[in-house]
Amino acid sequence: MTIMQRYSALSLLRHALGSHRGWAPAWQSPPLRDRYQAIIVGAGGHGLAAAYYLAKEHGLTDVAVLEAGWLGGGNVARNTVTIRSNYMRDESIPFYVKSVAMFDGLTRDLNFNMMHSKRTMVDVLQTWGMVRDRRRRKLIMDIYGSTYEDIPVAELRRRVPALTGGGPDSRLPILGAAVHTDAAVNRHDAVAWGYARAASAMGVAIHQQTPVTRLLRGPDGAIEGVETPRGTVRAKTVALAVSGHTTTLTETAGLRLPLRTINLTAFVSEPVKPVVDVIVNCPDLGVYLSQSDKGELVIGGATDLGQSFRRDIKQSVFEDTVSALLELFPAFARLKLMRQWGGHLDMAHDASPIVSMTDIPGLIVSAGWWGGYKAIPAGGAGLAHLIATGRPDPLVAPFGLNRFRNLDYVVETGTTTAR
Amino acid sequence: MLLIDCPFCGPRNESEFSFGGPALTPRPSDPAAVSDADWVDWLTVPPNPMGLVEERWWHARGCGSWLTICRHTVTHEITEVRLGR
């Protein structure tokens, strides 16, 4: 175990005097051993958060996190950082409310500046079906301490002056708006790095450039460890947090899961002066955006519909998203776009996450996170609880694989355009 | 953008089509003979390879036929297009 070097204004000042040459590495890179108590596959948000809560809440530090590429190089670094709890089901809302609250306190908890910004999300409603959906959500969310507030169109236009489209003569005139004040954005790298640093300081071993190629089962069928190009690593508990590649791995052990891998994309504009201070979500047209601290507009759209393991953006999805954007924000036609990208994620049959034991003893999966950035704190804590105790905590209990067997789905599809 | 070679209309842009989901294996013909677990599998567990999948596309803004295509999930290459299932 190492002492974590704390970050503060004072430590910044002190290190400035030494020309910033004295900083310790944020996390350790110990040699890879051939046995651990538990292995977490995937150093994304969920894997690293689980490692942190395992050490912090359950005192389990004989843990290896194995990552194919580099730490925080997966979807945790490729998403649009919308953190919100405006879900629809009794099972989902308490989980996301908790996760949003954990995110609110994460900077302090991890001693790492998350650049957390409570932004408020505004849903622009352009069909009566969507208006009714938001009313229904509001009623359910009220029960669980999440928030939706209706505002009239005039108030929407006052709050988002750049929103000049969607007038009375347009194809889909704006009918109203719903305001979700809990929503936030923050810095995704900080989430990965902050969890990694704190977990590493408590003794968890993070191994980058260590792809798992196969799951190993013992003669009794239970999980025994994993195969990597750096050798076999054994553990009685293996947890997968590999976002998009869950089935690729479970199928090496003969386990099929109700997941489809899909591609989700985003793009950013050149940086401009502050123009929108909320997250604007337009579920009827299929576009959402927020402005980053650097001034770039971060814009996302709908998923590519078929299965896809690609990390680029499909031209048709890109065009649909841009045309939706310009319908509501015509002035943005003059913005130059700087970068576009995508990520592949898995989605379960009912579009809710899976945090669960499996039919293979010792094998745990955390998957179906196609909108799971917001879920990293509570999902990571839930995964840690499952690894440490073998039982789900109450917040993730509804997201077990049993629900498929019992046809007891938690249908959450089409929540918003924003993931 | 996919280019789907409709048997009636020739190669057409994906934007003329609507996605109809993964092509399921045929529904078990004798329901009573299938175990609960196998039914759930048939309903909820699609093949998810880094490779070829079969899926349904409707040429909604073309001739209106339902097609089944065989498409690679990494390269997007379409190796087969056929009418119906």
Ligand SMILES: Cc1cc2nc3c(=O)[nH]c(=O)nc-3n(C[C@H](O)[C@H](O)[C@H](O)COP(=O)(O)OP(=O)(O)OC[C@H]3O[C@@H](n4cnc5c(N)ncnc54)[C@H](O)[C@@H]3O)c2cc1C
């Ligand atoms: C464009 C886009 C926009 C999004 N917007 C939002 C949003 O606004 N709000 C929201 O809540 N969510 C959003 N999401 C979803 C969110 O990014 C994911 O749900 C979340 O990041 C997934 O969990 P993770 O961070 O653990 O995944 P990842 O960061 O992808 O972690 C998985 C890790 O596993 C590793 N791995 C894979 N296979 C192996 C292997 N065989 N061996 C070892 N390691 C392996 C990968 O390299 C990766 O680092 C968005 C996603 C995308 C792509």
Ligand SMILES: [Zn+2]
């Ligand atoms: Zn046709």
